Amino acid sequence: xxxxxxxxxxxxxxxxxxxxxxxxxxxxxxxxxxxxxxxxxxxxxxxxxxxxxxxxxxxxxxxxxxxxxxxx
Numbered sequence: 001x002x003x004x005x006x007x008x009x010x011x012x013x014x015x016x017x018x019x020x021x022x023x024x025x026x027x028x029x030x031x032x033x034x035x036x037x038x039x040x041x042x043x044x045x046x047x048x049x050x051x052x053x054x055x056x057x058x059x060x061x062x063x064x065x066x067x068x069x070x071x072x
Contacts, residue, residue, distance in 0.1 A: 033046045
């Protein structure tokens with residue numbers, strides 16, 4: 001990691017409101033996926049959620065990429 005972009009870990013209560021909302025949302029969708037872990041068609045059910053999680057990770061916490069809009 002580049003020293004100019006090193007991030008520091010902070011306590012959750014120290015995060016900005018938007019970042020705390022992201023943490024809560026990640027918990028919710030993670031628990032949703034875990035809730036279907038034993039379903040016969042779990043792969044079909046959780047694939048969209050896992051794709052979203054991977055996209056968020058790939059985009060450093062953002063849902064949309066540069067130049068894209070969240071407005072539909």
